[in-house]
Amino acid sequence: MRYRIDLEYQGTRYHGWQGQENARTVQGELLRAARELFGAAVDVQGSGRTDAGVHAICQVAHLEAPRALPGARLVREINDLLPPDINLLAARRVDDRFHARHHATGRSYLYQISRRRTAFGKPFVWWVKDSLAIEPMRRAAAGLCGMHDFSSFTDKRVEKDTSTKVLLQEAVLAEAGELILVRLRGSHFLRKMVRRIVGCLAGLGRGEISEKDFAALLGAPSPYPARATAPPSGLFLEEVIYPGETFKRPLSPVLAIDGPRPEKGRP
């Protein structure tokens, strides 16, 4: 019995998605919970890995179960066995040939930079204290749309089997109050690619590199993106797209962790 499961997680406490011996991972927690529920080993495959500390508001996986259960009950029973920072949103029976990774045609990531320190926000943003020039960052982000060689933005030793040419359907930077949001949506992503792009955009915003330098990073090897890598806390896997699905999520903060602000400093 194959199920498609949609789930969200806060990555802070995990060594990423992918199961590893001696490390707490999201896939590992799902495998444990499913084994406990079904009394037998169960296969769970995600649409792709997320790195240590990276969050997901909608990761997709398939789960091969030894017996049938209604989707809503599967969600409830697995959630009862999961830690509070991993949460199944939905489960439904799918064709046995459905493969969460092979069939995914796109992924969307959102990155949150915060220009304000808040007591509640740290795990979900990258705090950048320096003043950032937004317009050049916006232009540089938009320039990433289309098919480019992103080998500068990734670790080639790790990616030897994956094409470094990536088609980005959407690359946009927008302000939302004190947050700066960067969305990248594409066919596939290379390891740390989003965090290195965001790190370089911040470097541009701070004036460390010019717009010309930034554009030159596409295709030409440079040690700068690795040095500039943004922290995982600000990164969210937003959505995984499958054939026949359209992407229509509005570009807005994943988590409005600020809430209404108190009136400050009254005497």
Added chain:
Amino acid sequence: MRYRIDLEYQGTRYHGWQGQENARTVQGELLRAARELFGAAVDVQGSGRTDAGVHAICQVAHLEAPRALPGARLVREINDLLPPDINLLAARRVDDRFHARHHATGRSYLYQISRRRTAFGKPFVWWVKDSLAIEPMRRAAAGLCGMHDFSSFTDKRVEKDTSTKVLLQEAVLAEAGELILVRLRGSHFLRKMVRRIVGCLAGLGRGEISEKDFAALLGAPSPYPARATAPPSGLFLEEVIYPGETFKRPLSPVLAIDGPRPEKGRP
């Protein structure tokens, strides 16, 4: 030099506000940061204690500093020395006679119950899985307005010096999506009073006690509120009110930790 400081904190990692030997507290972190900044011991007094695990979106304290600093600089320099889950919002010079606790004329607390499991929400809510009857809860909450003896809702051994008669100016329960918000605003609060009231409201919503039982808790001793105590995670000190100030915060979730939801369970 006396300053009024307004601050927010996530209480999860702290043993409450009040400084204690061998325990990490919010006041303790402030004292440490201020001592580091001024190179001398500094006095910091809060408007009142918050218990272990309880959050604040606007706690107020006064700080007696050995020398003058512009408020904005004080905020910035102390924040640089504080852990990321404590954040000064504002600081301003006040009259030396200003006392954060003695001069406060009111406090407002907000409690968040969540009827939905989410991967990001657990530290900021009380998850209640049972179905809750909202209307009786709303009526019972409203019935708490005015002056009442809340001795049933507190630990009398701890409160021997404080009057158990409390004037509540506002007692309201409202739904906000999957959240149930309870706001209690009053002259002063007894230890665990808000959490015991919320626990009893949930007991009423679940049908464990009747509206009549709930009303009878006012004034008459009962072991039920202590057993029903709601967890600290859902509780926020919202605001502290001083003479000449009016309270006008809208009743809305302190933290919109849910964000826009993914479209669920597509095939």
